[in-house]
Amino acid sequence: MRTRREFLQKITYSAMVLPLLPSWQFGSPHIDSEPYEGPVLRVAIMGLGGYGTRVAEAMKACKKAKLAGVVSGTPAKVKEWQSKHQIPEKNCYNYENFDDLKDNPDIDAVYVITPNALHHDQVIRAAKAGKHVICEKPMGLNAKEGEEMVQACKDANVKLLVGYRMHFEPKTLEVVRMRQNGDFGKILFFQGQCGFRIGDPNQWRLDKTLAGGGSLMDIGIYAVNGARYMVGEEPIWVTAQEMKTDPVKFKEGVDETILFQLGFPSGAVSSCLSTYNMNHLDRFFLNGEKGFAEMQPSTGYGPIEGRTHKGKLTQQHITHQTLQMEEMASIILEGKEPVIAVDGEEGLRDLKIIDAIYKSCHTGESVKLV
Numbered sequence: 139m140r141t142r143r144e145f146l147q148k149i150t151y152s153a154m155v156l157p158l159l160p161s162w163q164f165g166s167p168h169i170d171s172e173p174y175e176g177p178v179l180r181v182a183i184m185g186l187g188g189y190g191t192r193v194a195e196a197m198k199a200c201k202k203a204k205l206a207g208v209v210s211g212t213p214a215k216v217k218e219w220q221s222k223h224q225i226p227e228k229n230c231y232n233y234e235n236f237d238d239l240k241d242n243p244d245i246d247a248v249y250v251i252t253p254n255a256l257h258h259d260q261v262i263r264a265a266k267a268g269k270h271v272i273c274e275k276p277m278g279l280n281a282k283e284g285e286e287m288v289q290a291c292k293d294a295n296v297k298l299l300v301g302y303r304m305h306f307e308p309k310t311l312e313v314v315r316m317r318q319n320g321d322f323g324k325i326l327f328f329q330g331q332c333g334f335r336i337g338d339p340n341q342w343r344l345d346k347t348l349a350g351g352g353s354l355m356d357i358g359i360y361a362v363n364g365a366r367y368m369v370g371e372e373p374i375w376v377t378a379q380e381m382k383t384d385p386v387k388f389k390e391g392v393d394e395t396i397l398f399q400l401g402f403p404s405g406a407v408s409s410c411l412s413t414y415n416m417n418h419l420d421r422f423f424l425n426g427e428k429g430f431a432e433m434q435p436s437t438g439y440g441p442i443e444g445r446t447h448k449g450k451l452t453q454q455h456i457t458h459q460t461l462q463m464e465e466m467a468s469i470i471l472e473g474k475e476p477v478i479a480v481d482g483e484e485g486l487r488d489l490k491i492i493d494a495i496y497k498s499c500h501t502g503e504s505v506k507l508v
Protein backbone atom coordinates (compact mmCIF):
# COMPACT_ATOMS: atom_id res chain seq x y z
CA MET A 139 0.00 0.00 0.00
CA ARG A 140 2.65 2.41 1.00
CA THR A 141 4.66 2.00 -2.18
CA ARG A 142 2.23 4.03 -4.31
CA ARG A 143 1.35 6.52 -1.66
CA GLU A 144 4.59 7.27 0.00
CA PHE A 145 5.42 10.48 -1.81
CA LEU A 146 4.95 13.32 0.57
CA GLN A 147 3.80 16.75 0.54
CA LYS A 148 3.73 20.35 -0.62
CA ILE A 149 0.68 22.07 -2.30
CA THR A 150 -0.89 25.27 -3.66
CA TYR A 151 -4.20 27.01 -4.13
CA SER A 152 -6.04 27.96 -7.27
CA ALA A 153 -6.81 31.51 -8.22
CA MET A 154 -10.47 30.59 -8.24
CA VAL A 155 -10.65 29.51 -4.64
CA LEU A 156 -8.12 31.93 -3.20
CA PRO A 157 -10.63 34.63 -2.31
CA LEU A 158 -12.80 32.07 -0.53
CA LEU A 159 -10.10 30.73 1.72
CA PRO A 160 -8.61 31.75 5.02
CA SER A 161 -5.12 33.20 4.83
CA TRP A 162 -3.30 30.07 6.02
CA GLN A 163 -4.19 28.29 2.83
CA PHE A 164 -2.30 30.72 0.59
CA GLY A 165 1.21 29.84 1.52
CA SER A 166 2.09 27.86 4.58
CA PRO A 167 1.63 24.10 4.80
CA HIS A 168 0.49 24.79 8.35
CA ILE A 169 -2.27 26.95 9.70
CA ASP A 170 -1.10 30.42 10.63
CA SER A 171 -0.73 31.49 14.23
CA GLU A 172 -3.73 33.85 14.16
CA PRO A 173 -6.06 32.93 17.00
CA TYR A 174 -9.27 31.24 15.88
CA GLU A 175 -12.29 31.52 18.10
CA GLY A 176 -15.01 30.06 15.90
CA PRO A 177 -16.66 26.66 16.19
CA VAL A 178 -14.52 23.52 16.06
CA LEU A 179 -15.63 20.13 14.69
CA ARG A 180 -14.84 17.49 17.31
CA VAL A 181 -14.12 14.26 15.47
CA ALA A 182 -13.91 10.63 16.62
CA ILE A 183 -11.82 8.46 14.29
CA MET A 184 -13.11 4.91 13.85
CA GLY A 185 -10.37 2.47 12.83
CA LEU A 186 -6.89 3.33 14.10
CA GLY A 187 -4.96 1.85 11.16
CA GLY A 188 -2.58 3.26 8.58
CA TYR A 189 -4.83 5.92 7.12
CA GLY A 190 -6.53 6.79 10.42
CA THR A 191 -3.08 7.51 11.83
CA ARG A 192 -2.26 9.78 8.88
CA VAL A 193 -5.53 11.70 9.29
CA ALA A 194 -4.95 12.12 13.03
CA GLU A 195 -1.46 13.54 12.46
CA ALA A 196 -2.74 15.90 9.74
CA MET A 197 -5.57 17.15 11.94
CA LYS A 198 -3.06 18.53 14.43
CA ALA A 199 -2.55 21.42 11.99
CA CYS A 200 -6.29 22.15 11.68
CA LYS A 201 -7.99 25.07 13.35
CA LYS A 202 -11.58 24.06 12.74
CA ALA A 203 -11.31 20.30 13.27
CA LYS A 204 -9.95 18.47 16.28
CA LEU A 205 -9.44 14.81 17.14
CA ALA A 206 -11.64 14.32 20.19
CA GLY A 207 -12.36 10.58 20.35
CA VAL A 208 -11.65 7.11 18.99
CA VAL A 209 -13.55 3.94 18.11
CA SER A 210 -11.30 0.89 17.93
CA GLY A 211 -11.24 -2.86 18.39
CA THR A 212 -7.68 -2.76 19.75
CA PRO A 213 -7.41 -1.60 23.40
CA ALA A 214 -3.62 -1.16 23.16
CA LYS A 215 -4.00 1.33 20.31
CA VAL A 216 -6.66 3.20 22.23
CA LYS A 217 -4.26 3.66 25.17
CA GLU A 218 -1.51 4.83 22.83
CA TRP A 219 -3.80 7.31 21.06
CA GLN A 220 -5.18 8.57 24.38
CA SER A 221 -1.77 9.61 25.57
CA LYS A 222 -0.53 10.82 22.18
CA HIS A 223 -3.62 12.92 21.42
CA GLN A 224 -4.91 13.71 24.93
CA ILE A 225 -8.19 11.85 24.45
CA PRO A 226 -10.25 11.39 27.63
CA GLU A 227 -11.52 7.92 28.55
CA LYS A 228 -15.15 9.01 28.15
CA ASN A 229 -14.51 9.61 24.40
CA CYS A 230 -13.14 6.11 23.73
CA TYR A 231 -15.38 3.43 22.24
CA ASN A 232 -15.20 -0.01 20.66
CA TYR A 233 -17.25 -1.54 17.82
CA GLU A 234 -19.77 -2.98 20.28
CA ASN A 235 -20.57 0.13 22.29
CA PHE A 236 -20.11 3.08 19.91
CA ASP A 237 -23.91 3.53 19.65
CA ASP A 238 -23.45 5.17 23.09
CA LEU A 239 -21.99 8.14 21.22
CA LYS A 240 -25.59 9.37 21.20
CA ASP A 241 -25.13 10.36 24.85
CA ASN A 242 -21.80 12.12 24.28
CA PRO A 243 -22.20 15.82 23.52
CA ASP A 244 -18.42 16.23 23.13
CA ILE A 245 -18.25 14.42 19.76
CA ASP A 246 -19.78 16.06 16.66
CA ALA A 247 -18.69 13.68 13.91
CA VAL A 248 -17.36 10.17 13.36
CA TYR A 249 -14.74 9.55 10.65
CA VAL A 250 -15.04 5.91 9.48
CA ILE A 251 -11.60 4.65 8.34
CA THR A 252 -12.08 0.88 8.48
CA PRO A 253 -12.05 -1.81 5.74
CA ASN A 254 -14.56 -1.08 2.97
CA ALA A 255 -17.12 -3.77 3.85
CA LEU A 256 -17.62 -2.31 7.32
CA HIS A 257 -18.45 1.23 6.16
CA HIS A 258 -22.17 0.62 5.48
CA ASP A 259 -23.16 -0.61 8.94
CA GLN A 260 -20.77 1.66 10.81
CA VAL A 261 -21.94 4.79 9.00
CA ILE A 262 -25.59 3.93 9.63
CA ARG A 263 -24.93 3.29 13.33
CA ALA A 264 -22.99 6.54 13.71
CA ALA A 265 -25.82 8.44 12.00
CA LYS A 266 -28.38 6.80 14.29
CA ALA A 267 -26.27 8.01 17.22
CA GLY A 268 -26.94 11.51 15.88
CA LYS A 269 -23.39 12.22 14.67
CA HIS A 270 -22.29 13.65 11.33
CA VAL A 271 -20.31 11.06 9.41
CA ILE A 272 -17.22 11.27 7.23
CA CYS A 273 -16.61 7.95 5.48
CA GLU A 274 -13.54 6.81 3.61
CA LYS A 275 -13.69 5.77 -0.03
CA PRO A 276 -15.22 3.61 -1.33
CA MET A 277 -18.26 4.79 0.62
CA GLY A 278 -19.79 1.30 0.44
CA LEU A 279 -19.50 -1.90 -1.54
CA ASN A 280 -22.18 -1.10 -4.14
CA ALA A 281 -24.90 1.39 -5.03
CA LYS A 282 -27.52 -0.39 -2.90
CA GLU A 283 -25.38 0.07 0.19
CA GLY A 284 -24.67 3.66 -0.82
CA GLU A 285 -28.36 4.46 -1.17
CA GLU A 286 -29.09 3.03 2.28
CA MET A 287 -26.27 5.07 3.80
CA VAL A 288 -27.47 8.30 2.18
CA GLN A 289 -31.04 7.62 3.34
CA ALA A 290 -29.97 6.76 6.91
CA CYS A 291 -28.07 10.04 7.22
CA LYS A 292 -31.02 11.98 5.81
CA ASP A 293 -33.38 10.25 8.27
CA ALA A 294 -31.05 11.08 11.16
CA ASN A 295 -30.64 14.65 9.91
CA VAL A 296 -26.85 14.41 9.89
CA LYS A 297 -24.37 15.16 7.13
CA LEU A 298 -22.58 12.38 5.26
CA LEU A 299 -19.26 13.27 3.59
CA VAL A 300 -16.81 11.02 1.74
CA GLY A 301 -13.04 11.30 2.26
CA TYR A 302 -12.34 12.59 -1.27
CA ARG A 303 -9.21 14.55 -0.33
CA MET A 304 -8.43 15.41 -3.99
CA HIS A 305 -11.56 17.58 -4.08
CA PHE A 306 -9.68 20.16 -2.02
CA GLU A 307 -6.26 19.80 -3.67
CA PRO A 308 -5.11 23.12 -5.16
CA LYS A 309 -3.64 21.97 -8.49
CA THR A 310 -6.67 19.77 -9.09
CA LEU A 311 -8.95 22.72 -8.36
CA GLU A 312 -6.97 24.91 -10.73
CA VAL A 313 -7.52 22.43 -13.59
CA VAL A 314 -11.23 22.30 -12.73
CA ARG A 315 -11.34 26.12 -12.70
CA MET A 316 -9.63 26.27 -16.09
CA ARG A 317 -12.06 23.74 -17.52
CA GLN A 318 -15.04 25.68 -16.14
CA ASN A 319 -13.51 28.86 -17.57
CA GLY A 320 -13.39 27.28 -21.05
CA ASP A 321 -9.58 27.29 -21.22
CA PHE A 322 -9.49 23.76 -22.66
CA GLY A 323 -12.41 24.36 -25.02
CA LYS A 324 -14.81 21.48 -25.58
CA ILE A 325 -13.59 18.51 -23.57
CA LEU A 326 -12.89 15.48 -25.74
CA PHE A 327 -10.92 12.95 -23.71
CA PHE A 328 -9.79 11.98 -20.21
CA GLN A 329 -7.30 9.32 -19.28
CA GLY A 330 -6.88 8.13 -15.67
CA GLN A 331 -4.27 5.56 -14.74
CA CYS A 332 -4.25 4.48 -11.11
CA GLY A 333 -2.39 1.61 -9.56
CA PHE A 334 0.36 0.17 -7.45
CA ARG A 335 1.85 -3.26 -6.90
CA ILE A 336 0.19 -4.65 -3.80
CA GLY A 337 2.32 -6.57 -1.27
CA ASP A 338 1.19 -8.88 1.55
CA PRO A 339 -1.24 -11.42 0.05
CA ASN A 340 -2.97 -11.81 3.43
CA GLN A 341 -4.10 -8.21 3.88
CA TRP A 342 -7.80 -7.27 3.95
CA ARG A 343 -7.49 -5.45 0.60
CA LEU A 344 -7.16 -8.87 -1.06
CA ASP A 345 -10.06 -10.40 0.89
CA LYS A 346 -13.32 -9.97 -1.01
CA THR A 347 -15.44 -10.11 2.15
CA LEU A 348 -13.65 -7.06 3.60
CA ALA A 349 -12.61 -5.18 0.46
CA GLY A 350 -15.67 -5.84 -1.70
CA GLY A 351 -13.44 -6.22 -4.77
CA GLY A 352 -9.87 -5.48 -5.68
CA SER A 353 -7.92 -2.62 -7.22
CA LEU A 354 -11.02 -0.85 -8.52
CA MET A 355 -12.54 -0.40 -5.05
CA ASP A 356 -9.25 0.81 -3.61
CA ILE A 357 -7.28 2.74 -6.22
CA GLY A 358 -9.22 2.63 -9.50
CA ILE A 359 -11.95 4.63 -7.77
CA TYR A 360 -9.66 7.66 -8.14
CA ALA A 361 -9.91 7.34 -11.93
CA VAL A 362 -13.71 6.88 -11.74
CA ASN A 363 -14.08 9.93 -9.53
CA GLY A 364 -11.41 11.92 -11.40
CA ALA A 365 -13.03 11.30 -14.79
CA ARG A 366 -16.20 12.94 -13.45
CA TYR A 367 -14.60 16.05 -11.98
CA MET A 368 -12.07 16.52 -14.77
CA VAL A 369 -14.60 16.13 -17.62
CA GLY A 370 -17.31 17.87 -15.58
CA GLU A 371 -20.11 15.53 -16.66
CA GLU A 372 -21.75 12.31 -15.49
CA PRO A 373 -21.05 9.27 -17.71
CA ILE A 374 -23.93 7.66 -19.61
CA TRP A 375 -22.28 4.38 -20.57
CA VAL A 376 -19.48 2.12 -19.36
CA THR A 377 -17.47 -0.64 -20.98
CA ALA A 378 -14.83 -2.60 -19.05
CA GLN A 379 -12.40 -5.51 -19.35
CA GLU A 380 -10.70 -7.45 -16.55
CA MET A 381 -7.26 -9.08 -16.74
CA LYS A 382 -5.75 -11.44 -14.17
CA THR A 383 -2.17 -12.73 -14.24
CA ASP A 384 -2.09 -14.15 -10.69
CA PRO A 385 -5.32 -15.97 -9.74
CA VAL A 386 -3.75 -17.25 -6.51
CA LYS A 387 -3.06 -13.79 -5.10
CA PHE A 388 -6.13 -12.22 -6.72
CA LYS A 389 -8.91 -14.66 -5.91
CA GLU A 390 -12.42 -14.78 -7.35
CA GLY A 391 -14.05 -11.37 -6.92
CA VAL A 392 -10.75 -9.56 -6.28
CA ASP A 393 -9.77 -7.72 -9.44
CA GLU A 394 -6.11 -7.32 -10.27
CA THR A 395 -6.36 -5.12 -13.38
CA ILE A 396 -9.37 -3.51 -15.03
CA LEU A 397 -9.46 -1.29 -18.10
CA PHE A 398 -12.63 0.77 -18.39
CA GLN A 399 -14.09 3.35 -20.70
CA LEU A 400 -16.75 5.95 -19.93
CA GLY A 401 -18.88 7.89 -22.38
CA PHE A 402 -20.28 11.33 -21.52
CA PRO A 403 -23.35 13.17 -22.85
CA SER A 404 -21.23 15.73 -24.75
CA GLY A 405 -19.48 12.95 -26.66
CA ALA A 406 -16.32 13.14 -24.53
CA VAL A 407 -14.84 9.74 -23.70
CA SER A 408 -12.56 8.49 -20.99
CA SER A 409 -10.15 5.56 -20.94
CA CYS A 410 -8.91 4.36 -17.55
CA LEU A 411 -6.70 1.72 -15.97
CA SER A 412 -6.98 0.36 -12.44
CA THR A 413 -4.40 -2.13 -11.20
CA TYR A 414 -2.80 -3.81 -8.21
CA ASN A 415 0.05 -5.02 -10.37
CA MET A 416 2.04 -1.99 -11.60
CA ASN A 417 3.93 0.72 -9.79
CA HIS A 418 4.44 4.35 -10.88
CA LEU A 419 0.88 4.54 -12.15
CA ASP A 420 -0.72 7.74 -10.95
CA ARG A 421 -1.55 9.85 -13.98
CA PHE A 422 -4.42 12.03 -15.27
CA PHE A 423 -4.62 13.52 -18.75
CA LEU A 424 -7.41 15.83 -19.93
CA ASN A 425 -7.70 16.87 -23.55
CA GLY A 426 -9.92 19.53 -25.07
CA GLU A 427 -10.23 21.33 -28.40
CA LYS A 428 -8.14 24.26 -27.13
CA GLY A 429 -5.70 22.69 -24.69
CA PHE A 430 -4.77 20.00 -22.21
CA ALA A 431 -3.86 19.25 -18.60
CA GLU A 432 -1.63 16.46 -17.40
CA MET A 433 -0.93 15.50 -13.81
CA GLN A 434 1.58 12.97 -12.53
CA PRO A 435 1.38 12.17 -9.70
CA SER A 436 -2.29 12.99 -9.81
CA THR A 437 -3.88 11.47 -6.69
CA GLY A 438 -1.05 10.36 -4.37
CA TYR A 439 -0.41 12.22 -1.14
CA GLY A 440 1.58 14.78 -3.07
CA PRO A 441 3.08 16.99 -4.04
CA ILE A 442 0.85 16.69 -7.06
CA GLU A 443 2.73 17.70 -10.22
CA GLY A 444 1.12 18.94 -13.38
CA ARG A 445 1.10 21.22 -16.37
CA THR A 446 -1.37 22.51 -18.89
CA HIS A 447 -0.95 23.98 -22.38
CA LYS A 448 -0.45 27.29 -20.52
CA GLY A 449 2.44 26.03 -18.40
CA LYS A 450 3.37 24.34 -15.14
CA LEU A 451 0.86 24.19 -12.28
CA THR A 452 2.56 26.02 -9.44
CA GLN A 453 -0.01 26.08 -6.64
CA GLN A 454 1.54 25.26 -3.28
CA HIS A 455 1.22 21.92 -1.49
CA ILE A 456 -0.67 21.64 1.77
CA THR A 457 -1.02 18.26 3.48
CA HIS A 458 -4.13 16.85 1.81
CA GLN A 459 -5.76 15.55 4.96
CA THR A 460 -5.22 18.84 6.83
CA LEU A 461 -6.91 20.76 4.06
CA GLN A 462 -9.67 18.18 3.75
CA MET A 463 -10.52 18.22 7.45
CA GLU A 464 -10.40 22.01 7.66
CA GLU A 465 -12.75 22.30 4.68
CA MET A 466 -15.03 19.49 5.87
CA ALA A 467 -15.38 21.27 9.20
CA SER A 468 -16.54 24.36 7.28
CA ILE A 469 -19.00 22.26 5.27
CA ILE A 470 -20.48 20.69 8.40
CA LEU A 471 -20.34 23.68 10.73
CA GLU A 472 -20.97 26.59 8.33
CA GLY A 473 -22.76 24.95 5.40
CA LYS A 474 -19.89 25.86 3.07
CA GLU A 475 -20.31 24.53 -0.50
CA PRO A 476 -17.17 22.81 -1.82
CA VAL A 477 -16.10 23.38 -5.44
CA ILE A 478 -16.39 19.62 -6.07
CA ALA A 479 -19.06 17.82 -4.02
CA VAL A 480 -17.98 15.45 -1.24
CA ASP A 481 -21.40 14.39 0.05
CA GLY A 482 -23.02 10.96 0.15
CA GLU A 483 -24.66 11.52 -3.25
CA GLU A 484 -21.19 12.04 -4.70
CA GLY A 485 -19.98 8.77 -3.17
CA LEU A 486 -23.11 7.05 -4.50
CA ARG A 487 -22.44 8.27 -8.08
CA ASP A 488 -19.05 6.53 -8.00
CA LEU A 489 -20.58 3.33 -6.60
CA LYS A 490 -23.12 3.22 -9.45
CA ILE A 491 -20.27 3.47 -11.96
CA ILE A 492 -18.25 0.81 -10.11
CA ASP A 493 -21.29 -1.52 -10.21
CA ALA A 494 -21.52 -0.90 -13.97
CA ILE A 495 -17.79 -1.54 -14.49
CA TYR A 496 -17.99 -4.90 -12.72
CA LYS A 497 -21.16 -5.76 -14.65
CA SER A 498 -19.49 -4.93 -17.97
CA CYS A 499 -16.45 -7.04 -17.02
CA HIS A 500 -18.75 -10.01 -16.44
CA THR A 501 -21.06 -9.59 -19.43
CA GLY A 502 -18.58 -8.18 -21.93
CA GLU A 503 -21.23 -5.66 -22.89
CA SER A 504 -21.64 -1.92 -22.63
CA VAL A 505 -23.70 -0.87 -19.59
CA LYS A 506 -25.94 2.18 -19.74
CA LEU A 507 -26.05 4.49 -16.75
CA VAL A 508 -29.31 6.30 -16.07
Ligand code: NDP
Pocket residue numbers: 139184185186187188189190209210211212215251252253254256274275276301302303342348356
Ligand atom coordinates in the same frame (compact mmCIF):
# COMPACT_ATOMS: atom_id res chain seq x y z
P1 NDP B 1 -5.63 -0.44 7.73
O1 NDP B 1 -5.68 -1.91 7.60
O2 NDP B 1 -4.31 0.21 7.88
O3 NDP B 1 -6.53 0.02 8.97
C1 NDP B 1 -7.87 -0.36 9.09
C2 NDP B 1 -8.27 -0.34 10.56
O4 NDP B 1 -9.65 -0.70 10.63
C3 NDP B 1 -7.54 -1.38 11.41
O5 NDP B 1 -6.30 -0.92 11.90
C4 NDP B 1 -8.53 -1.60 12.54
O6 NDP B 1 -8.39 -0.56 13.50
C5 NDP B 1 -9.89 -1.38 11.88
N1 NDP B 1 -10.58 -2.65 11.62
C6 NDP B 1 -11.80 -2.96 12.12
N2 NDP B 1 -12.16 -4.18 11.72
C7 NDP B 1 -11.16 -4.67 10.97
C8 NDP B 1 -10.97 -5.91 10.28
N3 NDP B 1 -11.89 -6.87 10.28
N4 NDP B 1 -9.81 -6.06 9.59
C9 NDP B 1 -8.89 -5.10 9.55
N5 NDP B 1 -9.03 -3.90 10.18
C10 NDP B 1 -10.15 -3.70 10.90
O7 NDP B 1 -6.41 0.16 6.46
P2 NDP B 1 -6.30 1.64 5.89
O8 NDP B 1 -6.24 2.59 7.02
O9 NDP B 1 -5.26 1.71 4.87
O10 NDP B 1 -7.72 1.78 5.12
C11 NDP B 1 -8.92 2.01 5.82
C12 NDP B 1 -9.91 2.71 4.89
O11 NDP B 1 -9.35 3.95 4.48
C13 NDP B 1 -10.25 1.95 3.61
O12 NDP B 1 -11.61 2.11 3.28
C14 NDP B 1 -9.39 2.61 2.54
O13 NDP B 1 -9.94 2.54 1.24
C15 NDP B 1 -9.33 4.04 3.05
N6 NDP B 1 -8.10 4.72 2.64
C16 NDP B 1 -8.20 5.96 2.07
C17 NDP B 1 -7.09 6.64 1.67
C18 NDP B 1 -7.21 8.00 1.07
O14 NDP B 1 -6.21 8.52 0.59
N7 NDP B 1 -8.38 8.62 1.11
C19 NDP B 1 -5.75 6.05 1.82
C20 NDP B 1 -5.74 4.79 2.50
C21 NDP B 1 -6.89 4.17 2.88
P3 NDP B 1 -8.61 -0.84 15.08
O15 NDP B 1 -7.55 -1.82 15.44
O16 NDP B 1 -8.45 0.49 15.68
O17 NDP B 1 -9.99 -1.41 15.22
